[in-house]
Amino acid sequence: MDERQAVMAFAALGQENRFRVVRALVTAGPDGLAAGTLATEIGVSATNLTFHLKELSHAGLIQSRREGKSIIYSAAYEGLSDLITFLMRDCCQGRPEVCAPAVRDSAHA
Amino acid sequence: MDERQAVMAFAALGQENRFRVVRALVTAGPDGLAAGTLATEIGVSATNLTFHLKELSHAGLIQSRREGKSIIYSAAYEGLSDLITFLMRDCCQGRPEVCAPAVRDSAHA
DNA sequence: TCTACGTTTCAACAATCATTGAAACAATGG
């Protein structure tokens, strides 16, 4: 992952509704959620959700597939883990002051 | 760290110049860098840098102290590690598919 | 094929954000 894409991903997560979409999709697991379900869950209009989904998709944080009439969105695990890795390595330089607590916490999560 | 603050931090990192400021400050270490030095390094005007620094400071990612005529900025390690922890735990639910690679990578960073 | 459903596209608008230059402020040295 390069800086350009990392910044795009951060920008994508830096908006309340989009952040909630990602969390909902991670929680939903690989099966994902239909756009309509997401819209209800997050509390935004279908139109507006589409806008945010496109943003997240472009940032590589989610993916979609069609299933009958519905379009199912799911979290892009690789994109998310790449982002965390990039944040720890390239941005925070692997500094223990920054990274150690996160690693420690995640160990007994 | 709550969702509100995490989203603010992501938004702060989701802008090229601000992202570079954070990286420069992490690289600089606890001693930090004067605002003027940062402005030169990042390649933005002093005025514009102030705007971004305020944003980052408000997001809890950097801090400042006065030293003579200069104002020295430095990375807020705790804010950064809180963000990583939040991203792994609250957003990504500690899912191994997402978090394990990051932890593994950081181990031999 | 017609209709209904789920989703996206489009055009418009309001709101927020990034950038600029001029002016003000704070600290230091003469």
Place this chain on the structure above:
DNA sequence: CCATTGTTTCAATGATTGTTGAAACGTAGA
């Protein structure tokens, strides 16, 4: 106290982003 250096504040502007409603598209069932 004055001049200089480093930084911030302020007001203005252009650019980007978030939101909306109407219309279009794709799929499935009657």
